Amino acid sequence: MRIGTIGCGDWGRNHARVLAELGVLAAVADEDAAKRAAAEAAFGCRSTDLDGLIADPGIDGVVLALPPTLHPEVALRVIGAGKHLLVEKPMAMTALRAEEIVKAAEAAGVVAMTGHILRFHPGYEALETAVRDGELGAIRYVHSTRLGLGKFFAQTDVMWDIAPHDLSLLLAIVGEAPETGHLEGVSGITDVPDFAHLHLRFPSGAKSHTFVSRLSPRRERRFTVIGDKAMAVLDDIEPPETKLAIYRHKVWKENGGVKFESADPEFRPIGDAQPLTSELQHFLQAIRTGAVPRSSVREGMEVIKALELSASGAAVAA
Numbered sequence: 001m002r003i004g005t006i007g008c009g010d011w012g013r014n015h016a017r018v019l020a021e022l023g024v025l026a027a028v029a030d031e032d033a034a035k036r037a038a039a040e041a042a043f044g045c046r047s048t049d050l051d052g053l054i055a056d057p058g059i060d061g062v063v064l065a066l067p068p069t070l071h072p073e074v075a076l077r078v079i080g081a082g083k084h085l086l087v088e089k090p091m092a093m094t095a096l097r098a099e100e101i102v103k104a105a106e107a108a109g110v111v112a113m114t115g116h117i118l119r120f121h122p123g124y125e126a127l128e129t130a131v132r133d134g135e136l137g138a139i140r141y142v143h144s145t146r147l148g149l150g151k152f153f154a155q156t157d158v159m160w161d162i163a164p165h166d167l168s169l170l171l172a173i174v175g176e177a178p179e180t181g182h183l184e185g186v187s188g189i190t191d192v193p194d195f196a197h198l199h200l201r202f203p204s205g206a207k208s209h210t211f212v213s214r215l216s217p218r219r220e221r222r223f224t225v226i227g228d229k230a231m232a233v234l235d236d237i238e239p240p241e242t243k244l245a246i247y248r249h250k251v252w253k254e255n256g257g258v259k260f261e262s263a264d265p266e267f268r269p270i271g272d273a274q275p276l277t278s279e280l281q282h283f284l285q286a287i288r289t290g291a292v293p294r295s296s297v298r299e300g301m302e303v304i305k306a307l308e309l310s311a312s313g314a315a316v317a318a
Contacts, residue, residue, distance in 0.1 A: 001024045001060055001061075001284055001287065001288075002024060002026035002058055002059050002060050002061075003019050003024045003025060003026060003059070003060065003061045003062070003063060003284075004025075004026050004027045004028065004029060004053045004056070004059045004061075004062050004063070005019065005025070005027075005028050005029065005062070005063045005064075005065065006028075006029045006030070006050055006053060006054075006062055006063070006064050006065070006066065006074060006078075007029075007030060007064065007065035007066040007088075008028055008029075008030035008032065008035040008036050008038070008039040009035070009065065009066075011065045011088060012028075012030070012039075012063075012065035012066075013039055013042070014276060015063045015065055015276070015280070016028050016039055016042075016043050016045075016063075017042075017043060018274075018276050018277050018280050019063070019280060020043040020044065020045065021277075022277075022280060022281065022284070024284065025043055025045050026045060026046075026056075026058065026059050027045055027046045027047060027048055027053055027056065027059065028040060028043065028045060028046075028047050028048075028053075029047065029048050029049055029050050029052065029053035030047075030049075030050075031049060031050060036048070036049075050074065054077055054078060054081050054083070055081070059083060060083065060084060060287060061083055061084035061085065061086070061111070061283070061284075061287055062078045062083050062084070062085055062086070063086045063087075063088075063115075063280075063283075064078065064085065064086065064087040064088060065088045065115075066088075068088075068089075068090045068091070068092065068093055068156060068160070069093055071087050071088070071090070071091050071092055071101075072091070072092045072097040072098070072100060072101060075087050075091065075101045075104075075112075076100060076101065076104055079101070079104045079105050079108050079110055079112065080104070080108070082108060082110065083110065084110045084111040084112070084283075084286075084287045085105065085110060085111070085112045085113070085297075086112075086113045086114075086115055086279075086280075086283050087101070087112070087113070087114060087115065087297065087300075088114075088115040089114055089115050089116055089164045089165075089168070089300065089303070090156075090160055090164050090300075090303070090304060090307075091114045091297060091300045091301070091304070092301075092304060093156075093160065093304075094304070094308070095301060095304045095305045095308055098297070098300060098301040098304045099301055101297050101301075102297050102298050102301050105297055111283070111286045111287050111290070111293055112293075112296065112297040113279075113282075113283055113286070113293045113294075113295050113296055113297065113300075114168075114295050114296070114297050114299065114300025114303070115279065115295075116164065116165070116168035116295040116299070116300065116303070117165075117275045117276055117279050118165050118168065118169055118275065119168055119169065119172065119279075119294055119295045120273075120275040120276075120278040120279040120282065120294075120295075121236070121275045122270045122271035122272065122273050122275075122278075123234050123236065123240075123243045123244050123270045124169055124223070124234060125270075125271075126244050126268050126269075126270045126271075127173070127223070127225065127232055127234050127244055127268075128172060128173060130232060130246065130268070131173055131225065131227075131232075134229075135227075135229065135230055135246065136225060136226075136227030136228075136229055136230045136231065136232060136246075137227040137228040137229030137230065138204070138206075138227060138228045138229075139173065139174055139204070139206045139225060139226070139227055140205070140206060140207070140226045140227060140228055141206065141207050141208065141209075141225075141226040142170055142173060142174065142206070142207075142208040142209075142223070142224065142225050142226070143208070143209050143210075143223075143224045143226075144166040144169070144170065144208075144209075144210045144211070144222065144223045144224065145210075145211045145212075145220045145221070145222050146162050146163075146165060146166055146210075146211075146212045146213075146220070146221055147211070147212070147213045147216035147218070147219065147220040147221075148213070148214065148216055148218075148219040148220070149214070149215065149216060149217065149219075150162070150214040151214070152189075152190060152194075152214065157185070157190075157192035157193045157194070157196075158185070158192075158193050158194050158195060158196050158212050158213060158214050159183065159185065159193060159196045159198070159212070159307055159310070159311070160307065161214065162212040162213075162214060163196065163198060163210060163212045163307065164303050164304075164307070166210045166212065166223065167198075167210065167303045167306050167307065168295065168299070168300075168303050169223060170200070170208055170210070170306075171299070171302055171303060171306065172299070173225060174202050174204070174206050174208070176202050176203055176204060177202075177302055177305065177306070178200035178201060178202050178208075178306055178309055179201060179202060179203050180200070180201045180309070181198065181199065181200045181201070181306065181309035181310035181311075181312065182198075182199045182310060183196060183197070183198050183199070183310035183311055184196065184197045185197075188215040189215060194213065194214055194215040195211075195212070195213045195215065196210075196211070196212050196213075197209065197210070197211050198210040198211075198212075198307075198310045199310070200306060200309070200310065219237060220237065221235065221236035221237055222234070222235045222236070222237075223235075223236075229248075230246055230247060230248045230249070231246070231247040231249060232244065232245065232246050232247070233245050233247070233265075240270060240272065241267060241269070242267050243270055244267065244268040244270055245265035245266065245267055245268070246265065246266040246267075246268055247262075247263060247265055247266075248263045248266070249261065249262050249263050250263070279295075282294060
């Protein structure tokens with residue numbers, strides 16, 4: 001297996017580092033000669049430009065980590081060359097462009113994933129298992145917060161920069177696409193929203209609220225799922241032993257009112273695998289077996305559709 005990376009920025013270098021550790025890194029590419037030379041020296045592989053990597057017949061797959069506005073054009077070239085693809089999120093800036101990638105990959109018969117790394121977080125994997133096993137019952141509501149003082153990208157606002165993380169988890173947990181959405185965004189320091197609240201409603205009746213910010217004084221990474229049997233909280237700031245908690249609270253209607261009994265949290269053990277390593281191992285395994293990968297480009301397209309659905313009912317304040 002020989003994998004190349006296109007893009008030698010911070011995240012592209014992370015991919016290259018892990019691929020080198022897995023023994024499959026063949027080459028790195030970037031249009032900036034200095035960046036690719038630095039990556040070549042750091043990871044002990046050859047470097048080239050974008051055209052050279054795509055044209056290399058010895059490379060089986062490509063990890064694409066460029067500014068998202070460039071992803072569709074380059075992704076289509078990678079697929080057109082018959083190579084498997086892992087494209088970072090967001091894979092495109094519109095669902096229409098994302099659909100082009102999906103259709104091209106399916107027509108070419110290549111493995112194509114979106115880099116929604118949190119789908120491979122061991123805490124989230126344990127939460128998803130609990131949901132799939134029916135421990136929480138029917139999903140009623142999902143609330144997530146992803147706050148921090150982060151990087152500011154000229155190409156994207158906070159919805160496109162941060163919200164795809166939580167939306168990828170949300171859509172997998174609920175298991176269906178939303179039917180209505182609403183977004184409230186507020187700019188704080190840039191000319192585009194730095195804070196955003198996204199509200200979605202699903203055909204099953206489940207509802208969700210996602211709050212994201214790149215201009216917050218403290219970090220918060222919490223994903224809460226309310227079911228009709230139990231509730232769960234995945235708090236990524238907590239240490240591993242208390243990161244995932246299941247609450248078997250009881251809530252019921254009685255005599256025209258609502259009563260409840262609270263329960264202590266049951267902390268669920270989780271693994272210690274590194275999400276990026278797990279994601280890339282999954283990509284390699286999908287290439288070997290031909291299986292449809294978790295976080296496929298079709299799933300990535302659904303995340304973009306959810307963003308667009310939210311934006312269609314947007315109220316954005318400067």
